[in-house]
Amino acid sequence: MTLSAALSFDIKAVDVASNARRGTLQTGHGRVETPTFMAVGTRATVTGLTPADLADIGAQVVLGNTYHLMLRPGPELFRRVGGIHAFMGWSGPVLTDSGGYQIFSLAEDRTLSERGARFRSYTDQRMHMLSPERSIEMQTAIGSDIMMVLDVCVDSRSDEATLRDAMERTHRWAKRSLDARTNPAQALFAIVQGGVRRELRKESAGVLTAMPFDGFAIGGLAVGDARAEREDMTHFSAELLPRDRPRYLMGVGTPADLLEAIAAGVDMFDCILPTHLAWQGTAFTGTGRVRLTRGPNAQADVPLDAECTCSTCRLYSRAYLHHLFKCSEPLGPRLVSLHNLHHYHALMAEARRAIEAGTYAAFAKRKLEAIDRHEHSTKRFGADVAVAAS
Ligand SMILES: [Zn+2]
Structure with a gap:
């Protein structure tokens, strides 16, 4: 179906024995076959690789980061050169993360308020404000095909009051992000929060899916949670999201994590793990x-x-x-x-x-068994590695 001027999403097949979906996402810079993994190019580069390398390995989408690109090179540069595609020489689709996770994990001298996050830049030591409006303004300058709302990211196992406050502010910020959008050619995804609490995830999905977003992300996982909790929350959250919109699981994970999440009906992924471990x-x-x-x-x-x-x-x-x-x-x-x-x-x-082919459940089982068989410990891939975008 056509979601907005920015995006259309068609589901071509659904697996027989799982919720896995095979879809096509049409963006302003080309088609994306889903499920898809997005290469993390935080600072408008997938470290050490050229866009030609990315095309060779079958990459369809590159993921940039609003927080890092806002601090350096900044919005004026992107406006002058006409956006990230021209700047980095990548003509395919680009998704930009809003900076919510970086505010949570990296920012120094940070103060959070209803207005946004005030923090000190690691590039020039000056104070900056990242608000929902400022994040959309920056993502508009970057010219990404898919923008993300600024969300409030906290440890997924925080107490209920902390999780609720973060979730409710995320909802208010999502509405402000929608209101701040100026370019109808750029899609905008909301981010479901609520930590590892089912009742909060349900409430968050209910509030956000009532608003006209082009897609929905499951956020706030891989931040303190264990693998089993993450899988449970992924399955639970994915079922709460509309069938006709793309679903994006942020910052997760190992090949085994991806196989599990595809079975839950997730369409899009990103993780620094393959490049981080390569280095x-x-x-x-x-x-x-x-x-x-x-x-x-x-x-x-x-x-x-x-x-x-x-x-x-x-x-x-x-x-x-x-x-x-x-x-x-x-x-x-x-x-x-x-x-x-x-x-x-x-x-x-x-x-x-x-x-x-309608054989995903059997395929995933076989792959997961092979992964388990080759690991020396009982845990897949050795550990509950929780890695999110840096
Ligand atoms: Zn190889």
């Missing part, structure tokens, strides 16, 4: 995580992942990648970033095919 020398493979800096890899004259079709796995050995990391050569993180993002995008492509 530490850790790769995701079909047979679990590989830490390239470990000693045995020094003599491993084999591809990083024999099943993978990415350029890193086609052209280089584990021994070479190990060597690059040992010498602190920047090519090391770059090649592993390419592989890790390829791994995530290939998983999404497989998931889309499985949903089309």
Whole structure:
């Protein structure tokens, strides 16, 4: 269906034995096949990779961050060059996060009020105000295809009064964000809050879905919660959202997290994990995580992942990648970033095919079992890694 001048979303198939959906999202800068993983390009770059690299690995959407881009290079630059697409040389869709999470996690000398968040800039030490209106103004200057409302992000396991206050302010800020939108060609998504409390999540979804947003995100997870709670809240929240709008789970997670959330009916994801871990020398493979800096890899004259079709796995050995990391050569993180993002995008492509074939539930079960089998501990991927956008 057509949601606004900015976006249309069509669901092409729904899985038989789960809530997984196969959709197409049409934006002002092209089509996005869902479920999709969005590469995190916080500062108008996916660190170390060019837009051509991103296109090669099948990336469809790049995610930028309003908080960081507001502080540097600032809105005037984006207005002058005509937006982020021209600035970074990426012609595909861009989604911008509003800065709510960064205000919560990064800002120094921060004071929160009904008006917004006042904080000190890490670039020039000056005080700035990020309000719902200011966030929309900045995202308008950036020219993203999908904007996010500024939300109030707190630890998901805070006491009920804290969670309720944050949620209710998020609702008031969502309304102010809608009122502040000036460019009908840019879509706007709301963010459901409420921590790990079902009654609050239900109330939040009820209030926000009564307003004319183009899509809905599930926010505030991967901030203090454990994996089981996160999965439960994802399933619960996704079912509260309208079937005809895209659903976006923010800041989550591992390949196993994504497989679970797709089964819950989530369409869009972002996470710093594949690029963040690449810079530490850790790769995701079909047979679990590989830490390239470990000693045995020094003599491993084999591809990083024999099943993978990415350029890193086609052209280089584990021994070479190990060597690059040992010498602190920047090519090391770059090649592993390419592989890790390829791994995530290939998983999404497989998931889309499985949903089309009506076999997603069986596909996800098989994949999750393989992930579990290759991990040494009983926990998938070794830990309840809670990583959100930085
Ligand atoms: Zn690869």
